[in-house]
Amino acid sequence: MSEERYDEIQLALQHIEVNWNEMGQRIQSFNSYIEQANSTKEFKKIAGEASDLIGDLDESEKLRTFISMTKIDIELTILEAKNLAVSDLKRSDPYVVFMANKEKYKTKVIENVLDPVWNESFQIKVEVGEKLMLQIMDKDVGKKDDENGVCYWKIPSMYSGQIIYDILEIDKKGFLYIKAVCNNSPLQKRLMPFDYEKITLLEVCIISVNGFYNSLISNTCIKDITKPKVLKHLKYTMELTTSKTKCQRLIKKKTVEGQQYGNYVFFDQKIFVKGTVNDEIKISFLAKEKHQKKFKVITNSSFIIPDFLPNEIMTLPIPLSESGSLQLKITCLESVYTNVYPTVIPTADMVIEKKGNVVMKLTKSNGFGDFLAPYATVQFGPLLITTSPIQHSGEPVIFNESFLALVETGTKAIVRMYNKDMKNPSKEGKKLCEGKFEVPEIKNKPVKVVVRFNSISQLEIEFFLIRTTSSVFDELEKTNRIEKRNQKIESIFNRFDEDKDGYLKVREFRTAIQFVNSTLTRSLSVFLFPCFAVNNQINLTIFKEVTEVLASFNNSHEAITKYIYNFIDQNKIGSITLTQFINFAHQTQIADNDKDLTNLFNSFDYDKSKTLSYKEFYRMIQCVVID
Numbered sequence: 001m002s003e004e005r006y007d008e009i010q011l012a013l014q015h016i017e018v019n020w021n022e023m024g025q026r027i028q029s030f031n032s033y034i035e036q037a038n039s040t041k042e043f044k045k046i047a048g049e050a051s052d053l054i055g056d057l058d059e060s061e062k063l064r065t066f067i068s069m070t071k072i073d074i075e076l077t078i079l080e081a082k083n084l085a086v087s088d089l090k091r092s093d094p095y096v097v098f099m100a101n102k103e104k105y106k107t108k109v110i111e112n113v114l115d116p117v118w119n120e121s122f123q124i125k126v127e128v129g130e131k132l133m134l135q136i137m138d139k140d141v142g143k144k145d146d147e148n149g150v151c152y153w154k155i156p157s158m159y160s161g162q163i164i165y166d167i168l169e170i171d172k173k174g175f176l177y178i179k180a181v182c183n184n185s186p187l188q189k190r191l192m193p194f195d196y197e198k199i200t201l202l203e204v205c206i207i208s209v210n211g212f213y214n215s216l217i218s219n220t221c222i223k224d225i226t227k228p229k230v231l232k233h234l235k236y237t238m239e240l241t242t243s244k245t246k247c248q249r250l251i252k253k254k255t256v257e258g259q260q261y262g263n264y265v266f267f268d269q270k271i272f273v274k275g276t277v278n279d280e281i282k283i284s285f286l287a288k289e290k291h292q293k294k295f296k297v298i299t300n301s302s303f304i305i306p307d308f309l310p311n312e313i314m315t316l317p318i319p320l321s322e323s324g325s326l327q328l329k330i331t332c333l334e335s336v337y338t339n340v341y342p343t344v345i346p347t348a349d350m351v352i353e354k355k356g357n358v359v360m361k362l363t364k365s366n367g368f369g370d371f372l373a374p375y376a377t378v379q380f381g382p383l384l385i386t387t388s389p390i391q392h393s394g395e396p397v398i399f400n401e402s403f404l405a406l407v408e409t410g411t412k413a414i415v416r417m418y419n420k421d422m423k424n425p426s427k428e429g430k431k432l433c434e435g436k437f438e439v440p441e442i443k444n445k446p447v448k449v450v451v452r453f454n455s456i457s458q459l460e461i462e463f464f465l466i467r468t469t470s471s472v473f474d475e476l477e478k479t480n481r482i483e484k485r486n487q488k489i490e491s492i493f494n495r496f497d498e499d500k501d502g503y504l505k506v507r508e509f510r511t512a513i514q515f516v517n518s519t520l521t522r523s524l525s526v527f528l529f530p531c532f533a534v535n536n537q538i539n540l541t542i543f544k545e546v547t548e549v550l551a552s553f554n555n556s557h558e559a560i561t562k563y564i565y566n567f568i569d570q571n572k573i574g575s576i577t578l579t580q581f582i583n584f585a586h587q588t589q590i591a592d593n594d595k596d597l598t599n600l601f602n603s604f605d606y607d608k609s610k611t612l613s614y615k616e617f618y619r620m621i622q623c624v625v626i627d
Contacts, residue, residue, distance in 0.1 A: 070128040072158055073184040076100075078107050078134075078176070080117040082248050082271065085173035087138035087148050094148060096176070098134045100124040109139045114174075115251050123183075130155045134178075136170055151176050158182035159189040165201055165333040167245065167272040175248060177272050194337075194344045196477040199244060199274050200305055201334035202281075206238055206250060206267045209285060210317075211401030212299065212324030213262045213388035217425050219322075221296035222287060226423055231261035233290040238267065238326075241282050242275035242305075252295075263324075263388055277307045277336050277469060277477075285320060301326060303466075307473035308332035309348065316466060317361055317402040323388050325361070325402035336473070346472035357466045358442055360405040362387055365417070367457025368432070369395040373420040375429065376459060380407045380439075389420035389429065405463070411439040415451045415459060433457060489547055492516055493540050503537035506589050510626075516547055517555055522626040524560055530587035531567045558618070565617050575611035590626060600624070 078096050086092060094116050095109045101124060110116035126132065132153045138146040149172035156164065160182055168176045216225050224230045235254050241247040250269045255261050273281060281303045286295035299322035308314075312332045317325040337345045360378070368374040373389035374397055385403045392398070407413075414436055418429035433453040440447045446464035453459070469477075496512035497504060504512055510525040532542050553559035568576050568584045582597050591597045604620040605612060612620070 070157070070186060071125055072128060072155075072182055072187070073123070073125050074155075074158065075121050075181040075183060076124055077121040077179040077181075078118045079179055080115065080119070081136065081170070081174055081176050082115055083174040084114045084116070084136065084170070085148055086114065087146055088140070092148060093139040095137050095139060096134055097137055098132055100126050100132060111139075126155045128155055128157045128187075134168070134176060136172075136174075136176065148172060149174065153178065157187050158185055159187050160185045162189070165203075165272070167201070167274060169246065175246075175272070190339070191341050192339055194340050194476050194480060196336065196473070196480045197276055198336045198338075199334065200277060200279075200308060200332065200336055202273050202275070202305070202308070203270055203331040203333055204240065204273055204281065205270045205329040205331075206240075207327040207329060208264065208266045208268070209236070209238075209320075210264055210325055210327065211388040211390075211399060212285065212320060212322070213425075214323035214386065215285070215299040215320065215388075216262055216287070219296070219298050221292075222289060222298075225262060226425060228261060230289065231255075234262065234287050235290075235295075236265045236285070236287050237295055239284040239286065240271050240273055242273050242279050244274040244276070244279065245272075248273075260391060263390060272333075275305050277305055277473060279305050281305065283318070283326065285324075285326075298322070299324065303328070303330075304468065306467050307337070307346070307469045308335050309345070310335040310338050314467075316464075317359065317400070318466075319359060319402045319404050323386070323401070325400070327400075344472075344476060346470050350470050350472050357468070358405045358407065358439075359402050359464055359466055360385070361402040361462040361464070362399040363460045363462055364396040364398050364400075365457070365459040366396045367453070368397050368417065368419075371419040371432065373422050373429070374432070375418050375420055377416045377418070378403075378461075379414045379416075380405070380411050383407070389422065389425070391422065405439070407439050409439055409441045413437055413439065415461075417453065417457070417459070435459070437461070439463065485547075486544065489516065489544055490540060493543050503539055504543065505537055506533075506587065509533075509538050509543075512543070513546060513550075517550055519555055519557075520550070520560075521557070521621075523621050523624045524557060524564075526588045526590060526626050527564050527621060528560070530584050531564055533587055536587055561618050561621050562614065564621075565614050568617075575609075575613055576617060577611055581612065590624065 081094065084092055084094055091112045092114055093109050093111045094113070096107045096118065098105055103124075105122045105124065107118045107120045110118065132155060134151050134153065135147055136149045136151075138148045140146060149170035151168035151170045153166060153168055158164065158180070162182045164180045166178050166180075168178065170176055216222050222230070222234070233254070235252045237252045238250045239247050248271050250267055250271070253265050253267055255265050259266070275281065283301045283303065284297050285299050285301070287298045288295045299320045301318050301320045303318055308330075310332060312335070313329065315327075315329045317327050319325050362376055362378070365374065365376070373391050375387045375389040376399070377387075378385045383406070385405075387399050387401045390397050390399060414434065416434045417432040419432055420429035421427065435451040435453045437449050437451050440449060440463060442463045442465055444465070446462045449461045449463065451459045451461065492512050492515050493504065496508045496515070498508060506526065506529045509529050510522060513525045513528065514520050514522070528546065529538070532538055532546050534542070538546070549563070550560065553563065565576070566572075568580050570580070578598060578601050581601050582594055585591065585597050591600065600620070601612065604616045606616060
């Protein structure tokens with residue numbers, strides 16, 4: 001049952017005055033059962049009772065008169081907007097306006113910006129389920145203000161003290177970030193069964209990008225990168241997207257004076273993204289020269305969303321695909337574990353016990369201050385990792401560049417230091433020195449390795465894990481998938497059980513199984529029926545068994561056909577006789593009499609052996625037309 005439907009039921013239960021004893025007892029019983037429910041299976045029972053209850057409420061005009069809409073007091077904060085549409089000559093002076101409880105609310109105007117930050121809060125009284133319309137307006141001096149887009153927020157059921165963040169898509173272009181704090185509500189805090197598909201909301205802060213010079217070298221859209229003037233005037237941005245959130249772009253930035261041109265850019269910008277656990281946050285790093293109109297992708301990266309705990313914060317470097325790394329700070333605003341039963345929530349120790357991908361970060365070196373553009377290579381057998389050259393002054397040389405290290409503990413590595421000729425950056429630099437180390441055992445905390453080349457020169461390397469989903473989540477997801485699949489199959493079975501006797505006949509089965517697997521042909525679905533039917537009918541338990549068999553074959557038509565053929569060939573001699581075929585086909589209802597079945601059999605008995613080989617039977621399955 002969806003949270004939205006659950007909210008509707010809760011409102012009905014908590015805000016109806018009932019004068020009829022029978023209905024009153026049912027509501028009281030239902031409420032007490034909600035308090036005890038702690039699993040999806042029990043929640044299904046609640047859903048059944050609730051459906052009856054809501055049905056009674058819908059049918060009773062008298063009861064409707066007792067329903068009062070639930071009003072709550074919230075503090076709504078308009079945080080900021082991202083990527084607004086241009087309104088006037090490449091600029092916009094945006095503000096937000098909305099109506100609540102017949103009152104108009106308005107933020108201040110932010111001049112000449114497409115990514116405004118308001119952080120303005122409003123105390124409003126609203127009805128649960130109400131749809132709040134927020135208009136993004138553009139201030140025009142001397143004339144009527146223009147509308148620059150509209151977005152909507154449906155007021156969720158909230159309990160006192162609850163905090164909710166959300167990202168709203170604006171119809172014209174861009175996104176609006178909001179925060180709601182419930183100050184007063186008649187609703188009680190409720191817990192939901194675990195759902196592995198629950199949306200996670202993250203605040204992703206892109207702090208900086210390091211060591212991307214090699215990505216500029218390999219990218220043809222940036223010309224003359226050997227010239228410091230070109231590097232100095234490069235502008236950068238980033239784009240983030242997930243399967244649940246459309247592309248959002250950061251405000252463009254340049255490398256500030258005194259920092260490494262072509263190797264470092266400081267963003268410190270936040271973006272809200274939504275996604276499910278194991279969803280991928282796709283990240284693109286873009287750049288353009290001063291005279292270019294459009295940004296071009298320089299390199300990419302990605303981050304797989306783990307099962308963040310509520311309010312968990314993670315700071316980590318993410319390697320770029322070419323060279324360089326992102327420094328990210330991720331805060332979980334809405335977790336897959338938010339408002340679920342506490343018994344299923346893993347502890348902080350549990351979520352980091354499972355090993356994830358190993359990242360190697362080259363942090364800094366000493367003893368190379370006399371060289372203009374040193375860089376390092378790390379070789380693990382055939383795998384060669386190369387940092388970008390660092391144009392620097394003084395000691396130490398700061399790399400802060402991360403790489404995905406697909407290596408095991410104890411792997412031997414060779415480290416070499418070079419000095420790059422920046423007038424010819426695509427050519428290998430002059431070798432300076434060489435050292436060795438072994439990959440250490442990496443647990444929950446970063447492990448530092450110091451490679452000493454001589455008495456004055458060394459390179460510092462850190463190894464750490466980027467955590468994946470916890471083993472707790474993996475088990476919960478597995479169980480939850482099975483529960484959801486069983487619920488779906490049961491729902492389909494009941495939908496096509498036309499006479500509600502708990503059994504599917506051949507035509508009912510054919511339609512139901514195709515609803516489960518839309519790629520299944522009519523002929524296959526009909527020929528499957530006798531393989532499982534008992535007394536020419538299939539109950540729910542057997543129907544589930546059929547779906548499991550199909551899943552085990554990966555829904556391969558050839559594998560399913562082979563299964564049917566072997567079922568008919570009960571003597572296991574590799575051929576089907578006419579008698580076997582007719583006895584089997586009687587249950588399929590594909591023909592009215594034995595004569596028609598005989599004609600069908602003979603039309604595919606190509607060698608006139610009075611038997612069907614597998615190839616002949618397979619051809620029959622492909623060609624037979626089922627009405």
